[in-house]
Amino acid sequence: MNKSPQETRVVVGMSGGVDSSVTALLLKEQGYDVIGIFMKNWDDTDEFGHCTAEDDAEDVRRVCEKIGIPYYTVNFEKEYFDKVFTYFLDEYKRGRTPNPDVMCNREIKFGEFLNKALDLGADYVATGHYARVVEEDGEFKLLRGVDANKDQTYFLNALNPYQLSKTMFPIGHLPKPEVRRIAEEAGLATARKKDSTGVCFIGERNFREFLSGYLPAKSGEMIDIATGESKGRHDGLMYYTLGQRQGLGIGGSGSGEPWFVADKDLERNILYVVQGDKHHSLYSTALVASGVTFASGRDELAAGPKSCTAKFRYRQPDQGVTLTALADGSVHVAFDERQKAITPGQAVVFYDGDVCLGGGTIETVEKVPAEQPQQTLSL
Structure with missing residues (x-):
């Protein structure tokens, strides 16, 4: 029997930004039993002794008090270091370009945080991601956010069916300007706060200086x-x-x-x-991806090759591809048209229309041969 909103507890992962603030506000207005949690994933004290996480935590406090919901801070620094930052360094050691956001979502926000929320009696967790979850015939599907410029399914591609079944994305149907308008009208402290960009544990610091502190x-x-x-x-x-x-x-x-x-x-x-x-060395015709998972939880390639679209980097227009399962468990991804600068270590994410099917990690690429004419390829 389905619970009413008043009987349904939703724990919101709050970052101190406008998106998670409006997420909590909308759920509260819809009558849910809402709890805000600020996740402290990194000790980001800068060279001047100032910790930006303290500013974000203060913004979470102000927003939660304005909305009228309880809030807590949970420390995931050890888990983040072990599961995300170690992976980040290992990939750079291998000469690759990692995507820590994908790993953070899978392991921390919808792993450690989800488990903590369930311990608090949550029925669901919610975040300020621009994405949607729908249930069709008992199956949960991950859909793109309505605001195409802000859609974040690329970073959520590794979520499994259970994680999707326990997740709400209350702003996924809204364009970003509308989210800011709602925050302004509600008088939220984060209404005009600048969006965070880049890797969270680097912040405003110089990337080279940061990385050289860990890797020679x-x-x-x-x-x-x-x-x-x-x-x-x-x-x-x-x-x-x-x-x-x-x-x-x-x-x-x-x-x-x-x-x-x-x-x-x-x-x-x-x-x-x-x-x-224009040089052929910049272009490739296919890639091999490891660790491929599908949001359905099924082996989508069991019946043979599958045609769909894919992104090889965030905000890239969808590209036509054909997926083929390989004997070692990896997936061969052939491109309808040659692609520039496909980067090992990054995520390749698959789509069927608005549905995010899943994704994996780019391992190797098949370069355009030197003798091949430099026109668009159709495979």
Whole structure:
């Protein structure tokens, strides 16, 4: 028997931002028994001794008191370090570009936090993500947020059926300007607060300085992949990602076109670069993904290859792909059209219309052969 809102406890993960603030407000207005929880995942005291988490916790307090709901702070620093930050460092050691947001959502926000909420008697957890969960014939599906510019299903692709069944996304049907308007009208302290960007544990700090504090950087040679000529020295492979054009320190030589990171050789500590964005080394026709999971909990490839769309980076337009299961449990993802700068370590996320089917981690890419003409490929 379904409970009424008044009998349903929802624990809201509150970050001190406007999205989670409005999430709590809407649930309270709908009559739910709402509890706010501020998750402290990182000791982010800066070099001046100022902790931004304290500011966020204060904003959570002000919002919860305004709404009229109880609130608590829960410390997940150890769990975050063990499950997210260690993974983050390990990926950079391997010369890859990790996606800690995907890992944080799976392991912390919808893992540790969900378990803590259930201990508090919660029926559901809720967050301020721009996404939707719908139930159809007993199956829970993850749908894109209505605001296409803010949709966050890319970062939620690893959630399993149980996690989806226990999750609410109350602002997933709203555009961002409407969320801010609701916060303004309600007089919430976070109504005009700037959205947080970047990796939470780095904050406003310089990325290179932060990373070098944990991993030693090793300078090496930078080579033009098209000519074999040396173009100087790189500062450490971990600082560069495929397709990157900023921060290479190469002057406007040759054609005057910008330079891009084309490849990385971890064993020889060589950074390969190329001038212009048309060179075949920047493009690939397929990838292999590991750790692929589907939100349905089923093996969606058991019946054979599957055509759908995919994203290889956040906010990228959907790309047509064909998925094929491989014998080792990984998935081969063939592209309808060649793709630029596919990056190992990042997430590949699959869609069927508005439904997020699931995703995995990019392991390897199949590059466009050197002799292949540089036109769009149809596989």
